[in-house]
Amino acid sequence: MHGPVGYVADKDELLKRLRRAEGQVRGIQRMVEDDTYCIDVLTQVSAATKALESVALALLDDHLAHCVAEASAEGGPVAEEKLREASAAIARLVR
Amino acid sequence: MHGPVGYVADKDELLKRLRRAEGQVRGIQRMVEDDTYCIDVLTQVSAATKALESVALALLDDHLAHCVAEASAEGGPVAEEKLREASAAIARLVR
Amino acid sequence: MHGPVGYVADKDELLKRLRRAEGQVRGIQRMVEDDTYCIDVLTQVSAATKALESVALALLDDHLAHCVAEASAEGGPVAEEKLREASAAIARLVR
Amino acid sequence: MHGPVGYVADKDELLKRLRRAEGQVRGIQRMVEDDTYCIDVLTQVSAATKALESVALALLDDHLAHCVAEASAEGGPVAEEKLREASAAIARLVR
Numbered sequence: 001m002h003g004p005v006g007y008v009a010d011k012d013e014l015l016k017r018l019r020r021a022e023g024q025v026r027g028i029q030r031m032v033e034d035d036t037y038c039i040d041v042l043t044q045v046s047a048a049t050k051a052l053e054s055v056a057l058a059l060l061d062d063h064l065a066h067c068v069a070e071a072s073a074e075g076g077p078v079a080e081e082k083l084r085e086a087s088a089a090i091a092r093l094v095r
Numbered sequence: 096m097h098g099p100v101g102y103v104a105d106k107d108e109l110l111k112r113l114r115r116a117e118g119q120v121r122g123i124q125r126m127v128e129d130d131t132y133c134i135d136v137l138t139q140v141s142a143a144t145k146a147l148e149s150v151a152l153a154l155l156d157d158h159l160a161h162c163v164a165e166a167s168a169e170g171g172p173v174a175e176e177k178l179r180e181a182s183a184a185i186a187r188l189v190r
Numbered sequence: 191m192h193g194p195v196g197y198v199a200d201k202d203e204l205l206k207r208l209r210r211a212e213g214q215v216r217g218i219q220r221m222v223e224d225d226t227y228c229i230d231v232l233t234q235v236s237a238a239t240k241a242l243e244s245v246a247l248a249l250l251d252d253h254l255a256h257c258v259a260e261a262s263a264e265g266g267p268v269a270e271e272k273l274r275e276a277s278a279a280i281a282r283l284v285r
Numbered sequence: 286m287h288g289p290v291g292y293v294a295d296k297d298e299l300l301k302r303l304r305r306a307e308g309q310v311r312g313i314q315r316m317v318e319d320d321t322y323c324i325d326v327l328t329q330v331s332a333a334t335k336a337l338e339s340v341a342l343a344l345l346d347d348h349l350a351h352c353v354a355e356a357s358a359e360g361g362p363v364a365e366e367k368l369r370e371a372s373a374a375i376a377r378l379v380r
Contacts, residue, residue, distance in 0.1 A: 167357035
């Protein structure tokens with residue numbers, strides 16, 4: 001179990017960005033169906049990837065600022081576990 | 096104008112992967128709506144980002160193997176322009 | 191001013207990895223001087239880049255586990271500033 | 286065996302950039318030895334990583350413009366092999 005999620009205050013903003021990313025991915029499908037020039041499709045795929053990366057960074061910010069900060073304030077094994085988890089998530093983003 | 100796009104033979108496969116990526120992004124929206132734990136949302140965002148990166152690499156492969164290869168065979172300023180375009184697209188993917 | 195740096199316990203290990211990365215970059219210079227095949231040079235550049243990324247992730251882990259965790263335990267504007275700093279550093283790594 | 290490497294005309298520029306990257310990595314070692322604040326070390330690691338990525342993109346440009354273009358002009362299994370190689374190198378850079 002866990003308390004309120006870190007992104008609770010940014011939920012609407014996150015959902016708006018995710019819906020926009022979904023729209024971008026659907027737009028790329030139409031481009032492929034219409035035989036759009038490869039480079040133009042690639043530009044849109046890069047844009048959608050960057051949009052998802054921004055969502056990930058926003059989620060991570062909220063997570064560090066709430067879940068990790070709270071756990072750190074308490075200390076002990078839970079704090080360590082939260083830090084390990086956050087580090088693994090950052091590594092997945094970077095690689 | 097340009098001839099048949101480089102990915103013409105892989106169109107169905109590309110569309111399948113894009114629809115899967117779209118489904119992943121929609122799944123992430125549901126996770127956010129349901130207050131899923133930040134780290135679990137992040138894992139899915141990383142997976143969707145990787146899926147889009149794979150689509151980009153597949154598009155780039157096809158583009159190099161068809162559009163760039165053909166232009167190179169002809170040589171001249173069109174070949175140079177194609178290479179510049181491909182390099183810029185690769186740089187956008189890497190950064 | 192700041193207290194002991196987060197990586198104080200991992201200093202020897204970090205220095206060892208940085209010296210190895212330096213050796214890799216020097217090796218790449220020799221490869222270029224010897225006209226080594228482009229793809230083989232590229233493979234080594236990718237390896238050196240990954241080595242530096244691992245150093246960055248290790249530094250970030252230590253920073254979160256020490257500097258950020260301590261500041262979070264105290265709370266207030268210093269904690270917020272530390273989180274902002276860490277988020278910006280993570281964004282620089284990802285993009 | 287292979288002909289003249291793709292980067293032959295840019296060799297001096299590549300070596301200059303690699304020496305600068307080597308200097309950056311040595312500078313990071315001094316920062317760690319001097320207990321420089323984690324975030325400042327991280328900023329330099331990101332800069333060195335970006336410098337190596339630029340070297341990689343420059344190498345790849347030269348490779349596409351020379352080795353791959355030449356092989357494409359000839360066609361056949363060598364051209365296919367060059368494209369496969371280039372695609373794999375791009376994928377290593379992106380991931």
